[in-house]
Amino acid sequence: xxxxxxxxxxxxxxxxxxxxxxxxxxxxxxxxxxxxxxxxxxxxxxxxxxxxxxxxxxxxxxxxxxxxxxxxxxxxxxxxxxxxxxxxxxxxxxxxxxxxxxxxxxxxxxxxxxxxxxxxxxxxxxxxxxxxxxxxxxxxxxxxxxxxxxxxxxxxxxxxxxxxxxxxxxxxxxxxxxxxxxxxxxxxxxxxxxxxxxxxxxxxxxxxxxxxxxxxxxxxxxxxxxxxxxxxxxxxxxxxxxxxxxxxxxxxxxxxxxxxxxxxxxxxxxxxxxxxxxxxxxxxxxxxxxxxxxxxxxxxxxxxxxxxxxxxxxxxxxxxxxxx
Ligand code: ACO
Numbered sequence: 001x002x003x004x005x006x007x008x009x010x011x012x013x014x015x016x017x018x019x020x021x022x023x024x025x026x027x028x029x030x031x032x033x034x035x036x037x038x039x040x041x042x043x044x045x046x047x048x049x050x051x052x053x054x055x056x057x058x059x060x061x062x063x064x065x066x067x068x069x070x071x072x073x074x075x076x077x078x079x080x081x082x083x084x085x086x087x088x089x090x091x092x093x094x095x096x097x098x099x100x101x102x103x104x105x106x107x108x109x110x111x112x113x114x115x116x117x118x119x120x121x122x123x124x125x126x127x128x129x130x131x132x133x134x135x136x137x138x139x140x141x142x143x144x145x146x147x148x149x150x151x152x153x154x155x156x157x158x159x160x161x162x163x164x165x166x167x168x169x170x171x172x173x174x175x176x177x178x179x180x181x182x183x184x185x186x187x188x189x190x191x192x193x194x195x196x197x198x199x200x201x202x203x204x205x206x207x208x209x210x211x212x213x214x215x216x217x218x219x220x221x222x223x224x225x226x227x228x229x230x231x232x233x234x235x236x237x238x239x240x241x242x243x244x245x246x247x248x249x250x251x252x253x254x255x256x257x258x259x260x261x262x263x264x265x266x267x268x269x270x271x272x273x274x275x276x277x278x279x280x281x282x283x284x285x286x287x288x289x290x291x292x293x294x295x296x297x298x299x300x301x302x303x304x305x306x307x308x309x310x311x312x313x314x315x316x317x318x319x320x321x322x323x324x
Contacts, residue, residue, distance in 0.1 A: 118312025168288025
């Protein structure tokens with residue numbers, strides 16, 4: 001049989017690091033009140049990175065991809081599939097994946113964006129796994145990259161303190177042994193309103209609000225339940241139990257959601273990979289950023305069983321169980 005396996009991870013954060021105190025001072029100048037205490041207590045976030053104006057999703061994704069290629073010992077020319085999970089693409093079209101492909105100096109292989117907001121990376125990994133299993137690809141770059149700072153409303157303290165910019169990537173290769181063990185993806189479009197960027201462009205103008213808006217409590221209530229269910233389904237599909245999980249690497253949105261999911265899965269907190277404190281919520285980039293941090297930090301080792309899971313706008317949610 002043919003399986004897929006991660007052979008290298010990489011990530012990249014734009015250099016400008018903004019602490020809660022920095023952000024609170026910036027917002028105070030606009031008459032918006034917040035504090036380090038509030039942000040840390042409600043979310044676990046201490047700092048995030050913001051990209052400069054001339055830096056795009058493909059720029060961040062490119063650096064993450066180069067780091068993943070190096071870790072995998074692969075050259076860009078060996079890659080035969082590129083998927084970029086993003087909700088903040090460089091342009092309306094073409095895709096950030098094609099722009100990134102050109103920046104990598106390669107051509108010819110399929111390249112496309114995948115839009116599932118914060119679930120984007122687990123969706124993209126599942127699609128790449130399927131394409132590898134079918135024989136359509138053998139060495140894929142799967143990237144999550146975002147510049148959420150572009151779509152934040154800095155007059156809305158309930159959302160602008162939560163998000164950051166960054167990118168993470170993996171090289172996923174065909175293998176005789178798994179690799180990816182199972183996946184469970186879902187969407188329910190009736191929840192569009194609780195987390196969206198409703199504005200759209202027509203006639204050369206933006207119509208509607210082009211900035212992120214979220215009903216945080218409604219998102220919170222949905223998130224923990226669906227994440228537990230997706231994780232349990234992925235375990236069942238692979239014939240595994242919670243006890244087989246070495247590391248839980250959830251979408252990094254809010255420490256309370258992450259701890260809530262770990263508790264429901266009866267996992268000790270030291271099996272939870274946490275980067276939300278340093279990265280904030282980087283949407284589709286958060287899981288591969290956390291994975292790369294855990295690999296380079298010596299936590300995740302070859303052979304470990306990882307549960308990746310994400311939830312985001314749409315609503316979309318899902319989990320991927322894999323042997324690293
Ligand atoms: N600074 C200071 N005070 C604030 C801030 C802030 N940044 N934001 C809100 N407040 C105030 C509110 O105005 C409110 O004041 P009031 O009681 O006087 O009205 C008070 O704090 C409490 O607000 P709540 O919204 O009830 O706070 P809550 O504990 O629910 O925390 C939060 C809000 C952090 C957004 C939480 O609901 C949450 O994390 N939800 C999930 C969000 C999430 O994970 N989204 C991402 C998932 S999908 C994706 O990643 C795209």
